[in-house]
Amino acid sequence: MEKENLLMIPGPVPMPERVRYAMLRQAINHRGAEFGAVYADIVRVLRLYFGTTNDLFVLSGSGTAAMEAAIGNFGAGRKIVSLVNGKFGERLGKIGQRYGTVQVLNSEWGTPLDLAGLEKALAGGAELVTFVHNETSTGIRNPAAEIAKMAKKAGALVIMDGITSIGGDEVKVDNWGVDVAFMGSQKCFAAPAGLSAISVSKKAWDMLSERRPYYLDLAAYRKSASSTPMETPYTPAVALFLALREALLIAEAEGVEARIARHRKMADAVRAAVGAWGLPMFPKTDALHAYSNTATAVSVPAGVAEKELRTAVKGLGIEIAGGQDHLKGKIFRIGHMGAVGAPEILAALAATEYGLGKAGWTVKASGVAAAAGKLA
Amino acid sequence: MEKENLLMIPGPVPMPERVRYAMLRQAINHRGAEFGAVYADIVRVLRLYFGTTNDLFVLSGSGTAAMEAAIGNFGAGRKIVSLVNGKFGERLGKIGQRYGTVQVLNSEWGTPLDLAGLEKALAGGAELVTFVHNETSTGIRNPAAEIAKMAKKAGALVIMDGITSIGGDEVKVDNWGVDVAFMGSQKCFAAPAGLSAISVSKKAWDMLSERRPYYLDLAAYRKSASSTPMETPYTPAVALFLALREALLIAEAEGVEARIARHRKMADAVRAAVGAWGLPMFPKTDALHAYSNTATAVSVPAGVAEKELRTAVKGLGIEIAGGQDHLKGKIFRIGHMGAVGAPEILAALAATEYGLGKAGWTVKASGVAAAAGKLA
Numbered sequence: 090m091e092k093e094n095l096l097m098i099p100g101p102v103p104m105p106e107r108v109r110y111a112m113l114r115q116a117i118n119h120r121g122a123e124f125g126a127v128y129a130d131i132v133r134v135l136r137l138y139f140g141t142t143n144d145l146f147v148l149s150g151s152g153t154a155a156m157e158a159a160i161g162n163f164g165a166g167r168k169i170v171s172l173v174n175g176k177f178g179e180r181l182g183k184i185g186q187r188y189g190t191v192q193v194l195n196s197e198w199g200t201p202l203d204l205a206g207l208e209k210a211l212a213g214g215a216e217l218v219t220f221v222h223n224e225t226s227t228g229i230r231n232p233a234a235e236i237a238k239m240a241k242k243a244g245a246l247v248i249m250d251g252i253t254s255i256g257g258d259e260v261k262v263d264n265w266g267v268d269v270a271f272m273g274s275q276k277c278f279a280a281p282a283g284l285s286a287i288s289v290s291k292k293a294w295d296m297l298s299e300r301r302p303y304y305l306d307l308a309a310y311r312k313s314a315s316s317t318p319m320e321t322p323y324t325p326a327v328a329l330f331l332a333l334r335e336a337l338l339i340a341e342a343e344g345v346e347a348r349i350a351r352h353r354k355m356a357d358a359v360r361a362a363v364g365a366w367g368l369p370m371f372p373k374t375d376a377l378h379a380y381s382n383t384a385t386a387v388s389v390p391a392g393v394a395e396k397e398l399r400t401a402v403k404g405l406g407i408e409i410a411g412g413q414d415h416l417k418g419k420i421f422r423i424g425h426m427g428a429v430g431a432p433e434i435l436a437a438l439a440a441t442e443y444g445l446g447k448a449g450w451t452v453k454a455s456g457v458a459a460a461a462g463k464l465a
Numbered sequence: 466m467e468k469e470n471l472l473m474i475p476g477p478v479p480m481p482e483r484v485r486y487a488m489l490r491q492a493i494n495h496r497g498a499e500f501g502a503v504y505a506d507i508v509r510v511l512r513l514y515f516g517t518t519n520d521l522f523v524l525s526g527s528g529t530a531a532m533e534a535a536i537g538n539f540g541a542g543r544k545i546v547s548l549v550n551g552k553f554g555e556r557l558g559k560i561g562q563r564y565g566t567v568q569v570l571n572s573e574w575g576t577p578l579d580l581a582g583l584e585k586a587l588a589g590g591a592e593l594v595t596f597v598h599n600e601t602s603t604g605i606r607n608p609a610a611e612i613a614k615m616a617k618k619a620g621a622l623v624i625m626d627g628i629t630s631i632g633g634d635e636v637k638v639d640n641w642g643v644d645v646a647f648m649g650s651q652k653c654f655a656a657p658a659g660l661s662a663i664s665v666s667k668k669a670w671d672m673l674s675e676r677r678p679y680y681l682d683l684a685a686y687r688k689s690a691s692s693t694p695m696e697t698p699y700t701p702a703v704a705l706f707l708a709l710r711e712a713l714l715i716a717e718a719e720g721v722e723a724r725i726a727r728h729r730k731m732a733d734a735v736r737a738a739v740g741a742w743g744l745p746m747f748p749k750t751d752a753l754h755a756y757s758n759t760a761t762a763v764s765v766p767a768g769v770a771e772k773e774l775r776t777a778v779k780g781l782g783i784e785i786a787g788g789q790d791h792l793k794g795k796i797f798r799i800g801h802m803g804a805v806g807a808p809e810i811l812a813a814l815a816a817t818e819y820g821l822g823k824a825g826w827t828v829k830a831s832g833v834a835a836a837a838g839k840l841a
Contacts, residue, residue, distance in 0.1 A: 283702025326659025
């Protein structure tokens with residue numbers, strides 16, 4: 090049977106049929122009223138999920154393009170402080186190094202961010218703070234509101250990677266004071282990969298760099314978005330816009346509160362299973378840091394063959410994720426974002442429970458049963 | 466009737482059903498064997514159409530992203546000479562200004578490039594030459610082989626925009642000595658917009674810049690493409706890869722020579738119609754410069770209302786293009802690239818012939834009849 094594996098990884102995630110079918114359209118002119126209306130729909134719904142009235146643009150490039158747009162447009166030549174406790178925070182730091190002077194505040198992956206270090210860096214004149222709201226590489230949620238508050242007090246610009254939180258967890262760009270935030274299409278909104286969206290505050294515009302990238306030049310995006318009909322400066326990935334619009338109309342109908350609550354329920358269910366299995370969660374939380382609402386990272390005890398676990402799960406037609414970089418073999422991760430619900434969560438947990446046995450771990454109790462109780 | 470207009474513009478162009486249906490797939494893991502095979506198929510066929518054995522990568526961004534990748538990876542901090550006789554040449558010059566020191570050699574749009582100026586610039590130490598092979602903004606084909614030869618002799622790197630020639634006209638990257646060339650998915654191959662591909666010579670790698678962009682970092686693309694299975698460094702637009710692969714399998718089956726000959730036939734037919742109508746071609750050619758094989762630009766005589774022409778054509782469900790920037794109202798353009806053939810060309814010409822009448826131009830003879838003779 091040729092059927093795609095059920096992707097229970099931290100993105101890309103399974104797409105609703107309605108979203109995929111939206112891509113079937115014949116080519117349309119991207120400088121016309123129909124495309125403009127598609128773009129406007131996307132911006133309208135994303136503003137709800139970003140919690141912002143700021144300018145918001147869609148880029149024809151995946152999440153990393155949005156990361157670079159944020160730093161390249163506002164950080165060139167500036168003093169940047171980069172908070173890192175996982176792979177994507179690290180990437181923001183690396184991008185910062187291409188454009189400005191970066192102080193990287195490294196915490197061990199999966200442990201809380203170095204907020205004391207941030208305080209010092211801000212006192213030392215850092216002009217930009219970059220951080221990841223939801224670090225899927227480690228399953229931790231970083232304290233966005235607190236970081237933004239500290240940065241704002243010091244007059245620094247706040248750049249938040251919301252790629253895997255926006256659409257699946259509470260995000261309040263305007264209330265928190267986040268100047269630049271961005272999302273990725275293939276994550277919590279369950280659209281195809283290849284687009285990202287970015288919001289820009291008035292304060293960020295005031296810091297627009299002279300030497301910014303070209304394809305990701307947000308001033309060009311602003312100019313084109315203000316035309317009638319709305320446009321992008323360069324040819325957009327029209328089919329992906331059509332699909333993202335469809336995914337967002339689904340999200341609009343579900344409602345922001347309900348969508349976040351559904352994600353919270355799925356996260357609770359997965360954590361209940363992990364607890365029942367007797368396995369330790371990988372991230373270390375504190376009063377400010379919390380477990381991710383969209384991906385769960387689990388430590389693999391000594392003697393458990395993580396690769397065999399995933400191979401067994403894959404044999405059942407389901408993919409969960411391993412660890413990245415130095416965490417390979419040390420953790421496994423289950424994504425629970427997007428258009429999935431109880432059926433997919435239960436299937437993934439049942440397969441994982443089976444795989445844990447194959448990998449040499451005797452579960453304390455049924456994780457599936459514990460999860461079903463939470464999902465009911 | 467809800468049906469998309471027939472797009473006879475210089476891209477995007479109508480896509481075959483098979484190409485569009487390839488995007489229906491459920492999400493697949495982009496770090497797996499299936500995606501790797503898709504990427505490998507794309508590279509295999511594109512190498513035939515580029516005429517190269519060089520490294521070749523697919524970027525999840527449209528043509529402008531490839532332009533920036535070319536200049537940003539190899540031109541940062543360098544002396545660039547930029548040949549301009551249309552909108553896209555101008556864009557390459559603008560991107561050059563973000564990265565290096567650019568001498569722009571401006572020719573009036575639609576007139577031959579300034580090759581005498583190029584000679585001088587090369588003697589003056591220019592390290593990089595940028596030019597557009599096929600300038601759809603003006604319907605002119607620039608002499609790629611000659612430019613590459615001159616640059617090579619002077620030891621300069623040759624960057625060629627082949628966005629609207631590769632797949633629809635003869636391109637011989639290796640024979641000509643082009644170091645960096647790139648195409649766009651929505652042009653001659655009739656795939657959806659949003660991808661581009663770029664080839665890189667050994668000499669170009671030797672000039673790799675330290676301060677290159679991040680999302681478009683070709684060294685990262687090289688590293689990921691050399692893994693097994695082939696990968697991209699950041700999340701690719703998977704659905705677009707699936708569609709481009711399908712479009713390229715169609716192009717592979719058609720064959721390079723046959724595909725170019727088909728485009729030549731269509732170009733001949735459109736030019737025959739323009740001649741029959743008694744209208745002047747817009748571009749001025751010489752011994753080296755020729756009319757484009759994939760888009761025809763026609764001058765609009767005084768007293769002819771170009772806007773009314775296009776409105777009348779659109780009323781018949783077909784879109785042709787006007788002029789860009791200062792050429793608005795002064796030219797109209799017909800695209801003839803991709804998966805189209807006699808039916809689409811004849812329909813577009815019939816609609817244009819009708820529109821010319823509405824716009825105040827009395828045609829000398831039937832362009833449709835002249836074209837049919839060429840297409841038969």
